[in-house]
Amino acid sequence: MSLARQDAVPTYVVYAASLVVGLMIWEVAAQQIPRIIFAPPSVVAVELYNGFASGKLVVAFAGSLAHLVLGFVLAVAVGVPLGFLVGRNRTAFYLLDPTISGIYAVPPIAFVPFMIIWFGLFFEARVALVFLMSFIEIMVTVSAGARGIEQSYLDVARAFGARGRDALVKVMFPAVLPFVFTALRIGLVRAIHAMIVAELFFASANLGRVMKDAAQRFDTGGLLAVVVLLAVFGLIVQEVLKQIEARVIPWHVRD
């Protein structure tokens, strides 16, 4: 950004201040209303601490991660190459685009009853839902990126004699990498979403189970503890991916 955007107070100080003030407002506001409607952050913090100290949240979270990771890895393994193919091959693009757009337009949650029919209520169904919800997103993003590779890059490569494999590995792959990272980040948000959807809508398990139990006790502190855990987890994973991206493709400037 331009010089006008530089100033005395560093941004992260304002961020921290905003978070602290926001938490204080939440605390004061939540003290005014019954605990079964909304819990203040102090209660949520205690819930989180107890959950981790007793191991309950750790076990539940580890269980959730199992199908998250498996489903996401499968989605990346299938979605990235397929997206690249669809984006670079004109025939494949026009052949598959209507079908992909159609499936993409269906709200992913509507697949839940279908997943139950095909995969049951347990681990397989959860993996399948995570796969489905992140795969489509990854594929669509990568194919958009692959379609948008600057023709001039390829022309320069050809002028210097790069053909076939060389052009592919040395020009196209690096050019599409920023989009792969974007796809990973969007896909991961979707995958975390699918993870918790699966645990709430199939046989309740892991973090979904913790939430359902808390809801039955009108324990809003326990519910918010899981929500906060998921939000913080989502942010950390995003940040880690951004760091990796900065290392792998330092030429790609992102603000």
Added chain:
Amino acid sequence: MYWLRNKWTLRALGIASALLIWEALGRTVGEALLAGPLLVIPELVELVADGEMPRELAGSLRQMLLGYALACCVGMPLGVAMGRSRIFDAIMRPWVNMLVVTSVASLVPLLIVMVGTGFGFRVLVVFIASVFYIVLTAYQGTRGIDPRWVDVGRSFNASRLRTFWRILLPASYPFLITGARIGLVQAIRGMVVAELFVIVGIGGLVHNGGLYISTANLLALMVTLMAVGVTANEALRYVGRRLAPWYEERYASGA
């Protein structure tokens, strides 16, 4: 064989072969696992003729549109304000970043405890599902407005208010419209999440559809939702072209 390279021929071929594969798969595994299009289409006709499904769908869409309209009314000014004011940006960004990665499904049990499962709940879920996407798109758009345009306004002695109405706002139309489109997709997703959880409206029908022996009913409902999604997207694209004819260029260069 030039006609075979034509994109419309390829698209038609793609759709036809997708339907053929679907039908063949359906016949192989049986309608309990996957009903083919020849079974789904009559089912869809029957659902529409019967009148219950269109009624439920209309009711669901009304609530969805209310939540979505609220999300636009709140999200767009918020996003524009964040994009143009550094202080406001720094205050809001940590919260928006955290809430956009929070899956709305994880908030559903909490929202049920807070507001019950009625009208307000469904509107609220849709609102939360769409508002942060609208904010972020408006934010990124207004932040990226070329400062030279503002400078031109200034050199013609435009007041701050006039600069906002005549330069900043038109320049952010494309992003506001893109945000509205992404937000609408998310709103429809949120609608189905809420309804599938408390089993009402079209989402409730989808849930019940999963209980039949034949999947024809379920698939007919999914096709309906797909049609809703595609129609909504195309409608907003049309509105975008009417409101901001310069939108399509921007859109095309971004794709």
